Amino acid sequence: MSGERPDLLVLADDLSGAAECAAVFLHRDVDIALDIDRLQSEADVRVLDLGTRIMTAADAARRLREVLDGVPGDVQVVKKIDSMLRGNIAAELETLSETGPVVVAAALPALNRTTANGVLHIDGVPLHLSGRWGMERTAPPESIDDLLPGIATVSLGVGVTEDELRSALSSGAVAVCDASTDEDLDTVVAAAASVPGVRLVGTAALAAAVARTLPTRTVDMRNPEPAPALVVVGTAEAVAVEQVRYLERSGATHVQVDVDDLLNARTDPDTVRSALALGVAVLTVSGPVEPSRASSVASALGELVAAVVRGRSVGLVLTGGETARRVIDALGITTLEPVAEVHRGAVVSRTSDGTRIATRPGSFGDHDSLVSMSNHLRGIDDNVFFSHSEALA
Numbered sequence: 013m014s015g016e017r018p019d020l021l022v023l024a025d026d027l028s029g030a031a032e033c034a035a036v037f038l039h040r041d042v043d044i045a046l047d048i049d050r051l052q053s054e055a056d057v058r059v060l061d062l063g064t065r066i067m068t069a070a071d072a073a074r075r076l077r078e079v080l081d082g083v084p085g086d087v088q089v090v091k092k093i094d095s096m097l098r099g100n101i102a103a104e105l106e107t108l109s110e111t112g113p114v115v116v117a118a119a120l121p122a123l124n125r126t127t128a129n130g131v132l133h134i135d136g137v138p139l140h141l142s143g144r145w146g147m148e149r150t151a152p153p154e155s156i157d158d159l160l161p162g163i164a165t166v167s168l169g170v171g172v173t174e175d176e177l178r179s180a181l182s183s184g185a186v187a188v189c190d191a192s193t194d195e196d197l198d199t200v201v202a203a204a205a206s207v208p209g210v211r212l213v214g215t216a217a218l219a220a221a222v223a224r225t226l227p228t229r230t231v232d233m234r235n236p237e238p239a240p241a242l243v244v245v246g247t248a249e250a251v252a253v254e255q256v257r258y259l260e261r262s263g264a265t266h267v268q269v270d271v272d273d274l275l276n277a278r279t280d281p282d283t284v285r286s287a288l289a290l291g292v293a294v295l296t297v298s299g300p301v302e303p304s305r306a307s308s309v310a311s312a313l314g315e316l317v318a319a320v321v322r323g324r325s326v327g328l329v330l331t332g333g334e335t336a337r338r339v340i341d342a343l344g345i346t347t348l349e350p351v352a353e354v355h356r357g358a359v360v361s362r363t364s365d366g367t368r369i370a371t372r373p374g375s376f377g378d379h380d381s382l383v384s385m386s387n388h389l390r391g392i393d394d395n396v397f398f399s400h401s402e403a404l405a
Contacts, residue, residue: 021051021083022059022219023076024092025099026333027340029216030061031359031371033092034350036220041227046348046361048340051079053347065099066307066334072100073107080111085209090222095120095215096144096375097132097153102160105186105213109163112209113181116165117200118156119191120215122356123376126192130155130167144375149303156188170196177203181210197221216357233352237366238391239327242284243294243382244317246310246335247374256294259382264292271299274312281319288326292386307334314338327367327389329382332374340369354384 020042024030027048034046037057045053047060060079064072083089091108093101097118108114119127124135131154132139138154139145145152153159157167166180168189177200180187189200194217201221204210212218243259245252260266265287269279274297287293295317301309310332317339321328330336340348348361348369357376361369370385377384387393 019086020057020088020090020222022057022090022092023079024059024061025065025072025094025104026063027061027337028330028333028357028359028371028373029092029094030059031336031348031350031361032216032357032373033090033219034059034361035353035357035359036216036223037226038231038233038350038353039228040223041229044350046350048337048346048348050346051082059350061337063337064104065094067100069100069103073103076104076107077110080107088222089211090219091211091213092216092219093118093213095123095125095373096134097139097156097159098145098148102163105160106163108211108213109184109186112211113207114186114211114213115177115181115189115200115204115207116156116186117189117191117197117212117214117218119197120217121191121193121197122217125215127156127188127190128192129169129190130157130165130188132156147303147306160186171199172203174203174206178207181207194221198224201225231352234393235352235360235368235388235391237368239325239368239389240288241292241327241329241386241389242288242317242321243292243329243331243386244313244335244339245294245296245331245382246313246338247332249332249374251377252331252374254379255377255382256296258379259292259294259386262292262383263290264294264386265290267293267295268298269295269313269316271297271301271305271309274316275305275308277312277315279316281316284316284320285324288320291390294382310334310338314340314342318342325367327386328369329385329389330369330371331382333371336369336371345369352388354388355381358385360385360388 022033042056045055134142140152140154164185166185352360358372
């Protein structure tokens with residue numbers, strides 16, 4: 013495939029989700045690039061972080077339309093959405109449906125996020141009863157159909173056939189496919205393969221189903237360039253609290269920054285630099301962060317991290333999609349090369365100057381996730397520390 017025009021484009025709404033999607037192609041015989049904000053690479057598989065999660069619905073739709081307008085009709089498009097249905101999904105699906113038939117399969121089986129009768133379940137509990145939307149400004153949708161007001165949908169059960177899918181799409185409706193396993197998602201991808209111009213919409217698990225249709229290859233996942241690690245926790249997910257405690261117990265120095273000091277640029281970067289001298293530092297924000305201030309806090313955190321690491325050899329662990337993107341923006345990074353996956357969703361990428369940046373969605377990982385990620389950046393390969401469980405995600 014090398015040297016040919018890329019035929020697969022994955023569009024994500026935040027950086028950690030984009031990296032998560034890129035990782036599913038690491039063991040496939042394709043070139044991969046992760047672009048920030050605009051397409052600029054010539055890889056076989058291009059993953060683009062649109063940054064639309066935090067935009068208004070109108071701006072998200074406009075951003076997506078701008079990208080799709082430049083995509084040739086023979087390029088396969090996969091739209092990555094959040095596994096808990098956060099973001100501007102309705103606006104993005106409406107825009108996608110203007111460019112071709114749309115098939116939605118929103119399950120993430122590895123984290124026990126499944127769909128039945130068009131309803132997303134987390135550990136068997138419907139999303140709207142799960143209590144997992146604590147930092148959102150709106151109530152969670154009771155179903156995927158409820159998420160898409162004004163968009164015609166047809167719900168299809170597990171094991172959808174090509175004929176069923178074609179029939180559902182023939183009316184111009186969006187096809188919403190149930191799935192409980194990765195095999196169910198493989199079935200969706202296989203059924204959609206013969207539909208010209210189809211747009212696949214789902215989590216990284218759906219992107220992985222597309223990846224499984226490609227030839228495999230062996231990849232060396234070791235890190236040959238160890239460096240001190242700065243772990244930046246910008247997620248509001250409760251699981252991160254235990255992960256930070258575990259990281260502290262492993263020897264990391266914890267630097268807590270008061271949210272008001274951060275927003276008013278009163279935090280001295282040297283405090284964080286001093287903590288890094290011991291090998292691993294973890295940076296968190298203390299104090300109440302209201303949803304209305306979340307974007308401002310993420311931006312200020314990005315500027316602080318950039319001031320700490322600019323000009324230094326430091327590996328970064330970034331949790332939470334918006335935090336990761338704000339740090340990347342502050343550092344002026346526009347493209348990344350995914351090189352390894354420490355555990356599901358914890359993806360290590362390399363910048364043009366060789367810096368390694370590990371990103372992860374905020375809700376992912378077991379208690380030792382941050383230890384695993386920082387150890388990888390430091391060149392520590394002791395498998396005792398590596399986490400392959402998402403039981404707490």
